[in-house]
Amino acid sequence: MFKILKKDKSTNARTGILITPHGKILTPAYTIVATHAEIKCLKPQDIAKTNTQVVISNTYHLWNFVPKQLPIYNFKFTNKNKKTFLLNKLGSNMPTMTDSGGFQVFSLGFGKENKVGKILKNGANLRMYANQQIKRQQIKITDKGVFFNIDGQRRFLNPEISMKLQEKLGADIIFAFDECTSPLDDFKYNKKALERTHRWAKKCLSLMANRQSQDKQQMLFGIVQGGRFKSLRVKSAKFIGSLPFDGFGIGGSFGQNEMLKTLKIVIPHLPEEKPRHLLGIGKIRDVFNAVENGVDSFDCVIPTREARHGRIYTRHGHYNISKNRNKNISLEKGCKCPACKLNISRSKLNALFKADLPRAQRFATLHNVWFFNNLMKNIRASIDRGSFKTFKKKFLSGI
């Protein structure tokens, strides 16, 4: 269940509360990525210390770990000490999401084969790739589903299998199985892929409808696609938005500097009263822009991945720990994160990155995850007191 608590007057930002069987999520919320049902480098008992509200895991990556005989999780048992497969693995009791595996259609196949990210980089443009032969050899996409052939491992994923797996995993919020296209794909391909994604969306919905008569608590989010094409984005938002999903994901790839434009044309077509999740986005500037346009949650690997690579986030921007070898000062002045509470200084953490990498990465991850969660808390507070725009301007000018 989702309830909007406060709407910002001058923007589309809003605060809300998303109630799940495993707890509530105050929105806008940052969803921390736990692909394999663990936040990399963190122990289960660390998670609570980071004020993480919700975590997202991945159906494709957990596939191997899901026992064949595992029954579909029944949320009626939630409060009787029975934990979902996901929560057992995570070792922590909290709201969870699972991605359907749709993104792996892009990242494992196209993205890897063509060395392209889902967002075209600055300086990169379509002309750069104009003469490049687009490869799709490791995955085959048909209307029936997607064949993966990754390093000799053959797999097949379709709406039925994705839904079944996600039901077994037992996340509170699950996503429809979609096809994430590449920023290099043309209009024609995107149109075809979009129609397929829309058919799959209806399929996922009907599969879940049967089950939800017994247990209505696992929420299903549909995903808006359409690539870089305005007309397709609008079409998708209208179509997906008209279906009885519990919430909506905005996914796919974006051209350079196009994400904000995409949000502005997509969100007005989504039902106001339902939650919106921006998939895979989470740089600080993007967070503010997304919230400003009415996004309630997003997830991104940036806080965790970059922590492992030594990048530390602060409200004055980010820095690399390796450039702070002689600075015997805190990671961030006045920071109340679990690492800073232990007086981990910059020089100390830099030394740890050489002497004991896993421990260093744990502290860096603790800091960054806490930082992003705290940022969201401050954003929520600013919306509640009607000063989101001021807060955004002030924060962004400081980084």
Added chain:
RNA sequence: GGGAUUAUGGUGUAACGGUUAGCACAGCACUCUGUGGAAGUGCGGGCGAGAGUUCAAUUCUCUCUAAUCCCC
């Protein structure tokens, strides 16, 4: 004192009588957006010294120097 072996960037190493001496780690810079990511890309930096053979020597020979080991 006698003998043996070795000598290649900051460190550990590879190859070779002939274009630009390869790799790993460390260093520096940059990158990271539904995590194949303790990752990736780029940059800087080297043939112990001297002589000889040769069209050509980091490579072969000799001397020196240094290190390691063995013998007395």
